[in-house]
Amino acid sequence: MPPISGRTRLFAVLGDPVAQVKAPALVNPLFAASGVDAVLVPVHAPAGRLDEVVRGLKATANLDGLLVTVPHKLAMCAHADELSPVAALLGSTNALRREPDGRWYGDNFDGTGFVRGLAAQGHDPAGRRVALAGAGGAGLAIAAALLAAGVARLTVSDPDRGRLDALLARLGTDRPGRVGAAPGPPPDTGLAVNATPLGLDPADPLPFDPALLPPDALVADIIMTPAETPLLRAAAALGRPTHPGVHMLTEQLPLYREFFRLPG
Template sequence: MTGHPHGTPITGTTRLYAVLGDPIAQVQAPTLMNPLFARLGIDAVLVPVHARPRNLEHIVRGLQRVDNLDGMFVTVPHKVAVRRLADRCGTTVDVVGSANVLRREADGGWLAENFDGSGFVAGLVGAGHEPLGKQVALVGAGGAGSAIAAALLTAGVARLSVYDSDTSKLGALVARLDAHWPGRTVALTGPRLSDVDIAVNATPLGLRADDPLPFSPDSLPPGSVVADIIMRPRETRLLRAAAARGHRVHHGIHMLEGQLGSYQAFFGLK
């Protein structure tokens, strides 16, 4: 009998959860969820699964047929693609077009939901960076970026400026946001950010040491908040550059920590 790193024994009754990504070494969900299982006395474990895009559907379909697997967490780059592999989608998924978690339902079907945005905003507020009434710029219109954009608008930002190098993806996101929050979102033609209170990187740039900056913090007003959703490394190149210029920085782990309560409720963990 082998235990997982937090000391709970893994037996034939242990329930399984998986987190899917490519790459996978940077994921932090197991380091937060497994201690939660242990604190609550729940016989379950979350494990990382390296799923390359070409194999995603095969992996998800296989996991959906594992009878003691209760849920999947989804990270880069699968949040948009995994939506079509669910039987049902929550309202947030329909709005933002991406999912970051799937749950097995009582009838055997799978429900997709997305807590990235609400978790990001909860993390911001918890760190003292209230978005209400602020000018915010967001770089990255993918799965996480879309969810964060919707949550920021829900939280009452005055204006949201969004950039993505994929202009079709950017246009589609702005159209979806305008349908729910008319006139509050602006599409940027480049990653040149100025006159904002909060600047957010929602791209994968920063996962690797040689990645270029997603945007330069040089033109941001003094005292701006620069937020990154990348969790490992904790101090991304962007955050180091921003701190060197005197900006306040907000680390990626706050987004995941802000989702813990939502995950607990979503999976019925008591």
């Protein structure tokens, strides 16, 4: 990457832990390709000290924006002066920028990134019957984006019934019949998505059994490390098409470019 000077603008990606983040490896080449003298650095903000870290970053005059990962996406909403409609709906922000007037504006590109990632691989979700495992922050963002993209039906599973009900309450009120709970993917599923953490640890059980899906059902995972999760490996072994987690992040790059007003 290009050398850093005293004029280089700063961006930070906040997480706890932060060692796993992929954003610097993707966004710094984007800065270079855009001719922008800026650098994205990982900032390990321990959960109990997030407020101190963010106050310091906001007071840093050459810092222009923040990306946010687990577990800070919800808490960071309180540090935004204004939220996009999507971020407000989700109660979660993964990108914040300093506006020309000094206010902080937060958005959330996780769900849009996931849907764009599908489309970039030739998997338009419009009209499909989709089963989603996981009603946490990522699941909620993906569910909202899939509904906005026009899926025919969305069923969501999560062992935490309270969390599942909360997701349905946020999404379902104006979509009777299109979104609902299910213990797992129904047999007519066309796209099954894992948005749980199951698969981060090789000893995890599968989030659902791909053998119960139709032969042409697409199996998608949002876990990026490992690139081939046990779920995707099992699905591939059964001949099912698969979609790895990295596309959700790479397809956020054009959105970051626009959000942070990078040229080109």
